[in-house]
Amino acid sequence: MEKGESTVTPWEVKGEVDYDALIKQFGVEPLDDVLLERLKKQAGFLHILLRRRMFFAHRELGDWISSYDKGVNAALYTGRGPSGNTHLGHLIPWIFTKYLQDAFGSELYFQITDDEKFYVNPDLTLEEIAGYTKDNLLDIIAVGFDPKKTKIFCDMEYTKELYGIAARVAKHVTFSTAKAAFGFTDSSNIGIIFFPAIQAAPCFLPQRLTGKDAHILIPCAIDQEPYWRVTRDVAPKLGFRKPAGVYSKFIPGLGSGGKMSASLPETAIFLSDSPEAGAKKIKNAFTGGQPTIKEQKEKGGNPDVCVIYSYLYSLFDEDDKNVMETYNQCKSGGIMCGTCKNRLAEMIKIFLTEHQKKRADAKAMVNEFMLKG
């Protein structure tokens, strides 16, 4: 793949992603100041993931907030494909979803797409996936969602309600449409071809469960957007509102280029990594620094390509002034990579320690969250 080229589909993110180009390609809108102001007003503060534009694009977020203002059930929907252990990249939409749940007091529908992961991974069995599901559930619950307002469900378990909706969706989606949105070919299996209907189903689940109007907002990474494009086309045919969406960038892996990926374990901070192991990965990460301290002092570093800086900026350093200073100091050669690495490593240690404590507490709460089939 040439420099600057990229592939972004629900099953593959490759290359250097140009997010401005994706906005055009996917036909979504950038998050503007008016929307940020509305979110800030409702939440009482602007989340770091918004301030630093990790969440950067949306579809009809404003309409969703207006639905909330009018008293419509403004619910949230996000999900997880349990094909391995959870890493920091997976957590970003969930952290943001919790922010929205806290701000709007929203119901949250959380789908575990165990079927999808079975369809797309030739070597994964349903039994292995069930093991990952059990594990991943703890990470999800550890994020701190409101157990009274959060319904988590697995496709292979909560099947009846989901298939009941998915059948209605599927009737309106031709192979031609699915092919265009997801790149299916003659070699795609008929499970993954049907799956977009299963992933669409939760957009209409609150309506089905309550018989009342609802407006769904989906916080997720931008690679999931093709699902909602297809779902939005079908929604009015079923008499439902189109789901709104708010989309994040990918957090980079700790190596040079590419999103954080479970398939490159040394470049991903797994939520199950020991705090020490997590810190060590940070210390081995790719930076924008010069080969020697001398050169760094003379020429300065490049925070724009530095993974360490990107983590501080996107998620860990809440202090706007501090993060700007770090940027400028790096550029001017006034700060060495070791300093930033040590700072982030400490933050990662604290983050993992706290997450793993909440994860341990989550074990007793699983049943409280689950929708049973």
Next chain:
Amino acid sequence: MEKGESTVTPWEVKGEVDYDALIKQFGVEPLDDVLLERLKKQAGFLHILLRRRMFFAHRELGDWISSYDKGVNAALYTGRGPSGNTHLGHLIPWIFTKYLQDAFGSELYFQITDDEKFYVNPDLTLEEIAGYTKDNLLDIIAVGFDPKKTKIFCDMEYTKELYGIAARVAKHVTFSTAKAAFGFTDSSNIGIIFFPAIQAAPCFLPQRLTGKDAHILIPCAIDQEPYWRVTRDVAPKLGFRKPAGVYSKFIPGLGSGGKMSASLPETAIFLSDSPEAGAKKIKNAFTGGQPTIKEQKEKGGNPDVCVIYSYLYSLFDEDDKNVMETYNQCKSGGIMCGTCKNRLAEMIKIFLTEHQKKRADAKAMVNEFMLKG
């Protein structure tokens, strides 16, 4: 469509069907005397649908009987797509299935493909289909299956178990395979593309429910055969036996040519027709008779194209000698169409009266038969 041309797929049967050609086209085997003898020995008699070759072809029926002989759970599986009221044509595989259940003491898995009918009928809603399901169930139960050994289930209700198996099947079926077997196109919806996996699932349901080996035999009309071809390819990949099949011809409609079809109500004997209405349809049926009594006496009729004779032969006149005499008398002009019509009309009256009595009794038995999701 030219004379002699025909189309036979699970959703369309058109033209004059050449059953010998279908045997070759579908790669199935004709039912031979050795198999008939084995069935006769087990059942104590040879069913009229076998004697008159309404059931005419099979796949590995002999292996299935051998499995029974070896003590393997030799179970039956058939089904119904609830897109309208049940007619006589639908009943034929069920009557034969009851014969097999009685003979082998087999478990019967009976699938109601409410999802399929939703996917393929643009104008049918799930609510309308649920109405037909409720109605059709009574006709199924009226056939007299053993309630202790018969499990009826609807795809939209008994979804969890079925989807759990269907996902395993679907992973091994590419769009290319499904396209070749079922004639799917880019315009096919993603629901019907996935559906073959749902229809395959009951072939592996007893194994899933009991954890033990089972061998499934599917009695059905020959148009369903593409499903089992695909299922048989997948079975060994899942560690299961390939399902066997035994296939019937179509009973003709009361008009000139074509199978009995609910879309031509005047040419179909619905099980809900009053006995008088049924008798009247018989009296209006297409025969092989001459335009006048005089000509009939002089030239004789043509029982080979006569719908009335075909009903007597295939299903209603158990007496081999009698049916042969009718054939010869017709040919020689010694019998008029009115005589045959009256005889069949009386038989239809009795049949409908008895069926409708059993149908009324069935209302109290539905719960006993249903697998609940």
